[in-house]
Amino acid sequence: MHHRTVEELMTRDVVRARRDTPFKELVRLLEENDVTAVPVVDDLDRPMGVVSEADLLRKCADQADPTGRTPLPHLEAWERAKAEGSRAEELMSAPAVCARPDWSAVEAARLMESQRVKRLPVVDEADRLLGIVSRGDLLRIFLRRDEAIREEIAGDLLRRTLGLDPRDVSVEVRDGRVTLTGTVENRSMIPVVEQLCRGVDGVVAVSGNLAHRTDDTPDSPTGT
Structure with a gap:
Protein backbone atom coordinates (compact mmCIF):
# COMPACT_ATOMS: atom_id res chain seq x y z
CA MET A 1 0.00 0.00 0.00
CA PHE A 142 -10.17 11.96 2.05
CA LEU A 143 -10.71 13.61 -1.34
CA ARG A 144 -9.27 10.51 -2.97
CA ARG A 145 -11.55 8.95 -5.60
CA ASP A 146 -13.61 5.94 -4.56
CA GLU A 147 -12.39 3.98 -7.58
CA ALA A 148 -8.75 4.54 -6.64
CA ILE A 149 -9.47 3.30 -3.12
CA ARG A 150 -11.33 0.25 -4.45
CA GLU A 151 -8.50 -0.63 -6.84
CA GLU A 152 -5.90 -0.41 -4.06
CA ILE A 153 -7.91 -2.58 -1.69
CA ALA A 154 -8.97 -5.17 -4.28
CA GLY A 155 -5.61 -5.37 -6.05
CA ASP A 156 -2.71 -4.37 -3.80
CA LEU A 157 -4.19 -5.36 -0.45
CA LEU A 158 -6.48 -8.34 -0.92
CA ARG A 159 -4.90 -10.04 -3.93
CA ARG A 160 -1.19 -9.25 -3.72
CA THR A 161 -0.65 -8.71 0.02
CA LEU A 162 -3.11 -11.23 1.48
CA GLY A 163 -3.27 -13.65 -1.46
CA LEU A 164 -7.08 -13.69 -1.57
CA ASP A 165 -8.93 -14.67 -4.71
CA PRO A 166 -10.87 -11.61 -6.00
CA ARG A 167 -13.76 -13.95 -6.77
CA ASP A 168 -14.07 -14.73 -3.06
CA VAL A 169 -14.17 -11.15 -1.74
CA SER A 170 -15.77 -8.17 -3.47
CA VAL A 171 -15.09 -4.54 -2.59
CA GLU A 172 -17.48 -1.62 -2.89
CA VAL A 173 -16.50 1.94 -2.03
CA ARG A 174 -18.92 4.85 -1.78
CA ASP A 175 -17.90 8.24 -0.36
CA GLY A 176 -14.88 6.60 1.24
CA ARG A 177 -16.98 3.94 3.01
CA VAL A 178 -15.77 0.43 2.19
CA THR A 179 -18.07 -2.60 2.12
CA LEU A 180 -16.48 -6.05 1.96
CA THR A 181 -18.60 -9.00 0.87
CA GLY A 182 -17.61 -12.63 0.43
CA THR A 183 -15.87 -15.51 2.15
CA VAL A 184 -12.37 -16.00 3.54
CA GLU A 185 -10.80 -19.26 4.60
CA ASN A 186 -10.32 -18.59 8.33
CA ARG A 187 -12.40 -16.56 10.77
CA SER A 188 -9.24 -15.02 12.25
CA MET A 189 -8.55 -13.39 8.88
CA ILE A 190 -11.67 -11.19 9.01
CA PRO A 191 -10.46 -8.57 11.55
CA VAL A 192 -7.05 -8.51 9.82
CA VAL A 193 -8.64 -7.70 6.47
CA GLU A 194 -10.88 -5.02 7.97
CA GLN A 195 -8.04 -3.38 9.91
CA LEU A 196 -5.78 -3.25 6.84
CA CYS A 197 -8.59 -1.67 4.82
CA ARG A 198 -9.01 1.04 7.46
CA GLY A 199 -5.36 1.95 6.96
CA VAL A 200 -5.79 2.75 3.26
CA ASP A 201 -5.58 6.48 2.50
CA GLY A 202 -9.03 7.97 1.99
CA VAL A 203 -11.01 5.28 3.80
CA VAL A 204 -13.66 6.74 6.10
CA ALA A 205 -15.19 3.51 7.44
CA VAL A 206 -15.21 -0.24 6.78
CA SER A 207 -18.27 -2.50 6.91
CA GLY A 208 -17.52 -6.21 6.90
CA ASN A 209 -20.01 -8.69 5.50
CA LEU A 210 -17.45 -11.49 5.38
CA ALA A 211 -18.15 -15.13 6.06
CA HIS A 212 -15.55 -17.81 6.85
CA ARG A 213 -15.07 -21.47 5.98
CA THR A 214 -13.12 -22.49 9.10
CA ASP A 215 -13.47 -21.12 12.62
CA ASP A 216 -9.89 -21.13 13.86
CA THR A 217 -10.38 -18.70 16.76
CA PRO A 218 -9.23 -19.84 20.22
CA ASP A 219 -12.73 -19.80 21.76
CA SER A 220 -14.29 -21.93 19.02
CA PRO A 221 -15.04 -25.62 19.74
CA THR A 222 -12.46 -26.70 17.17
CA GLY A 223 -9.96 -23.89 17.69
CA THR A 224 -6.53 -24.42 19.21
Whole structure:
Protein backbone atom coordinates (compact mmCIF):
# COMPACT_ATOMS: atom_id res chain seq x y z
CA MET A 1 0.00 0.00 0.00
CA HIS A 2 1.10 3.54 -0.69
CA HIS A 3 0.47 6.03 2.09
CA ARG A 4 0.83 9.68 1.17
CA THR A 5 3.59 11.25 3.24
CA VAL A 6 3.80 14.62 4.91
CA GLU A 7 6.20 15.66 2.15
CA GLU A 8 3.48 15.03 -0.44
CA LEU A 9 0.84 16.92 1.53
CA MET A 10 2.76 19.88 2.98
CA THR A 11 2.98 23.44 1.69
CA ARG A 12 6.53 24.11 0.51
CA ASP A 13 6.43 27.86 0.00
CA VAL A 14 6.34 28.81 3.67
CA VAL A 15 5.93 32.36 4.93
CA ARG A 16 8.49 32.83 7.71
CA ALA A 17 9.08 35.29 10.51
CA ARG A 18 12.35 36.04 12.24
CA ARG A 19 12.74 36.24 15.99
CA ASP A 20 12.92 40.06 15.84
CA THR A 21 9.95 40.53 13.48
CA PRO A 22 7.78 43.24 15.09
CA PHE A 23 4.12 42.81 16.02
CA LYS A 24 2.67 44.90 13.20
CA GLU A 25 4.81 43.12 10.61
CA LEU A 26 3.51 39.79 11.89
CA VAL A 27 -0.08 40.98 11.44
CA ARG A 28 0.83 42.14 7.93
CA LEU A 29 2.39 38.77 7.07
CA LEU A 30 -0.77 36.92 8.08
CA GLU A 31 -3.05 39.34 6.22
CA GLU A 32 -1.07 39.61 2.98
CA ASN A 33 -0.46 35.87 2.69
CA ASP A 34 -3.93 34.78 3.82
CA VAL A 35 -2.56 32.45 6.54
CA THR A 36 -3.44 32.09 10.19
CA ALA A 37 0.05 31.35 11.53
CA VAL A 38 3.73 31.55 10.58
CA PRO A 39 6.76 29.67 11.90
CA VAL A 40 9.47 31.73 13.56
CA VAL A 41 12.94 30.65 12.45
CA ASP A 42 16.48 31.37 13.67
CA ASP A 43 19.45 32.40 11.53
CA LEU A 44 19.88 28.79 10.31
CA ASP A 45 16.24 28.55 9.24
CA ARG A 46 15.36 26.24 12.11
CA PRO A 47 11.87 26.68 13.61
CA MET A 48 11.89 28.17 17.10
CA GLY A 49 8.14 28.47 17.49
CA VAL A 50 4.94 29.46 15.75
CA VAL A 51 3.04 32.75 15.88
CA SER A 52 -0.68 32.40 15.25
CA GLU A 53 -3.65 34.73 15.18
CA ALA A 54 -4.50 33.47 18.68
CA ASP A 55 -1.07 34.56 19.95
CA LEU A 56 -1.47 38.02 18.46
CA LEU A 57 -5.07 38.38 19.62
CA ARG A 58 -3.90 38.41 23.23
CA LYS A 59 -2.58 41.91 22.54
CA CYS A 60 -6.08 43.04 21.58
CA ALA A 61 -7.82 41.19 24.41
CA ASP A 62 -5.46 42.75 26.97
CA GLN A 63 -6.59 46.26 26.08
CA ALA A 64 -9.22 48.03 28.15
CA ASP A 65 -12.74 47.83 26.73
CA PRO A 66 -13.74 51.42 25.87
CA THR A 67 -17.41 50.53 26.40
CA GLY A 68 -16.74 49.21 29.88
CA ARG A 69 -18.98 46.20 29.25
CA THR A 70 -16.33 43.49 29.64
CA PRO A 71 -13.64 43.24 32.32
CA LEU A 72 -10.00 42.60 31.51
CA PRO A 73 -9.44 38.82 31.29
CA HIS A 74 -7.40 37.08 33.93
CA LEU A 75 -4.07 36.07 32.41
CA GLU A 76 -1.40 33.74 33.72
CA ALA A 77 2.11 35.17 33.94
CA TRP A 78 3.18 33.62 30.64
CA GLU A 79 0.04 34.89 28.95
CA ARG A 80 0.66 38.37 30.33
CA ALA A 81 4.22 38.29 28.96
CA LYS A 82 2.86 37.39 25.51
CA ALA A 83 0.23 40.11 25.67
CA GLU A 84 2.95 42.64 26.43
CA GLY A 85 5.35 41.29 23.80
CA SER A 86 6.26 43.25 20.70
CA ARG A 87 8.44 40.82 18.69
CA ALA A 88 7.98 37.33 17.31
CA GLU A 89 10.21 35.64 19.88
CA GLU A 90 8.13 37.15 22.69
CA LEU A 91 4.77 36.35 21.09
CA MET A 92 5.30 32.88 19.63
CA SER A 93 4.18 29.55 21.04
CA ALA A 94 7.38 27.62 21.70
CA PRO A 95 9.08 25.28 21.23
CA ALA A 96 7.93 24.47 17.73
CA VAL A 97 6.23 21.07 17.38
CA CYS A 98 7.64 19.70 14.13
CA ALA A 99 7.11 16.80 11.73
CA ARG A 100 9.43 14.91 9.40
CA PRO A 101 8.77 14.73 5.66
CA ASP A 102 8.61 10.91 5.57
CA TRP A 103 5.88 10.68 8.21
CA SER A 104 2.45 9.38 7.25
CA ALA A 105 -0.68 11.50 7.58
CA VAL A 106 -1.64 9.35 10.58
CA GLU A 107 1.61 10.14 12.42
CA ALA A 108 1.22 13.85 11.78
CA ALA A 109 -2.46 13.85 12.78
CA ARG A 110 -1.72 12.03 16.05
CA LEU A 111 0.99 14.54 16.95
CA MET A 112 -1.33 17.45 16.19
CA GLU A 113 -4.02 15.89 18.36
CA SER A 114 -1.72 15.09 21.29
CA GLN A 115 -0.07 18.53 21.22
CA ARG A 116 -3.29 20.39 20.41
CA VAL A 117 -1.83 22.29 17.49
CA LYS A 118 -3.33 23.06 14.08
CA ARG A 119 -0.20 22.87 11.95
CA LEU A 120 3.32 21.42 12.06
CA PRO A 121 6.49 22.89 10.58
CA VAL A 122 8.25 20.15 8.59
CA VAL A 123 12.00 19.91 9.07
CA ASP A 124 14.93 17.95 7.63
CA GLU A 125 17.65 16.03 9.50
CA ALA A 126 19.35 19.31 10.43
CA ASP A 127 16.03 20.72 11.70
CA ARG A 128 15.86 23.24 8.86
CA LEU A 129 12.42 24.26 7.66
CA LEU A 130 11.18 22.40 4.58
CA GLY A 131 7.48 23.20 4.66
CA ILE A 132 4.40 23.28 6.83
CA VAL A 133 1.49 20.85 7.06
CA SER A 134 -1.92 21.83 8.38
CA ARG A 135 -5.06 19.99 9.41
CA GLY A 136 -6.55 20.87 6.04
CA ASP A 137 -3.57 19.36 4.23
CA LEU A 138 -4.01 16.06 6.07
CA LEU A 139 -7.72 15.99 5.32
CA ARG A 140 -6.98 16.09 1.59
CA ILE A 141 -6.39 12.33 1.63
CA PHE A 142 -10.17 11.96 2.05
CA LEU A 143 -10.71 13.61 -1.34
CA ARG A 144 -9.27 10.51 -2.97
CA ARG A 145 -11.55 8.95 -5.60
CA ASP A 146 -13.61 5.94 -4.56
CA GLU A 147 -12.39 3.98 -7.58
CA ALA A 148 -8.75 4.54 -6.64
CA ILE A 149 -9.47 3.30 -3.12
CA ARG A 150 -11.33 0.25 -4.45
CA GLU A 151 -8.50 -0.63 -6.84
CA GLU A 152 -5.90 -0.41 -4.06
CA ILE A 153 -7.91 -2.58 -1.69
CA ALA A 154 -8.97 -5.17 -4.28
CA GLY A 155 -5.61 -5.37 -6.05
CA ASP A 156 -2.71 -4.37 -3.80
CA LEU A 157 -4.19 -5.36 -0.45
CA LEU A 158 -6.48 -8.34 -0.92
CA ARG A 159 -4.90 -10.04 -3.93
CA ARG A 160 -1.19 -9.25 -3.72
CA THR A 161 -0.65 -8.71 0.02
CA LEU A 162 -3.11 -11.23 1.48
CA GLY A 163 -3.27 -13.65 -1.46
CA LEU A 164 -7.08 -13.69 -1.57
CA ASP A 165 -8.93 -14.67 -4.71
CA PRO A 166 -10.87 -11.61 -6.00
CA ARG A 167 -13.76 -13.95 -6.77
CA ASP A 168 -14.07 -14.73 -3.06
CA VAL A 169 -14.17 -11.15 -1.74
CA SER A 170 -15.77 -8.17 -3.47
CA VAL A 171 -15.09 -4.54 -2.59
CA GLU A 172 -17.48 -1.62 -2.89
CA VAL A 173 -16.50 1.94 -2.03
CA ARG A 174 -18.92 4.85 -1.78
CA ASP A 175 -17.90 8.24 -0.36
CA GLY A 176 -14.88 6.60 1.24
CA ARG A 177 -16.98 3.94 3.01
CA VAL A 178 -15.77 0.43 2.19
CA THR A 179 -18.07 -2.60 2.12
CA LEU A 180 -16.48 -6.05 1.96
CA THR A 181 -18.60 -9.00 0.87
CA GLY A 182 -17.61 -12.63 0.43
CA THR A 183 -15.87 -15.51 2.15
CA VAL A 184 -12.37 -16.00 3.54
CA GLU A 185 -10.80 -19.26 4.60
CA ASN A 186 -10.32 -18.59 8.33
CA ARG A 187 -12.40 -16.56 10.77
CA SER A 188 -9.24 -15.02 12.25
CA MET A 189 -8.55 -13.39 8.88
CA ILE A 190 -11.67 -11.19 9.01
CA PRO A 191 -10.46 -8.57 11.55
CA VAL A 192 -7.05 -8.51 9.82
CA VAL A 193 -8.64 -7.70 6.47
CA GLU A 194 -10.88 -5.02 7.97
CA GLN A 195 -8.04 -3.38 9.91
CA LEU A 196 -5.78 -3.25 6.84
CA CYS A 197 -8.59 -1.67 4.82
CA ARG A 198 -9.01 1.04 7.46
CA GLY A 199 -5.36 1.95 6.96
CA VAL A 200 -5.79 2.75 3.26
CA ASP A 201 -5.58 6.48 2.50
CA GLY A 202 -9.03 7.97 1.99
CA VAL A 203 -11.01 5.28 3.80
CA VAL A 204 -13.66 6.74 6.10
CA ALA A 205 -15.19 3.51 7.44
CA VAL A 206 -15.21 -0.24 6.78
CA SER A 207 -18.27 -2.50 6.91
CA GLY A 208 -17.52 -6.21 6.90
CA ASN A 209 -20.01 -8.69 5.50
CA LEU A 210 -17.45 -11.49 5.38
CA ALA A 211 -18.15 -15.13 6.06
CA HIS A 212 -15.55 -17.81 6.85
CA ARG A 213 -15.07 -21.47 5.98
CA THR A 214 -13.12 -22.49 9.10
CA ASP A 215 -13.47 -21.12 12.62
CA ASP A 216 -9.89 -21.13 13.86
CA THR A 217 -10.38 -18.70 16.76
CA PRO A 218 -9.23 -19.84 20.22
CA ASP A 219 -12.73 -19.80 21.76
CA SER A 220 -14.29 -21.93 19.02
CA PRO A 221 -15.04 -25.62 19.74
CA THR A 222 -12.46 -26.70 17.17
CA GLY A 223 -9.96 -23.89 17.69
CA THR A 224 -6.53 -24.42 19.21
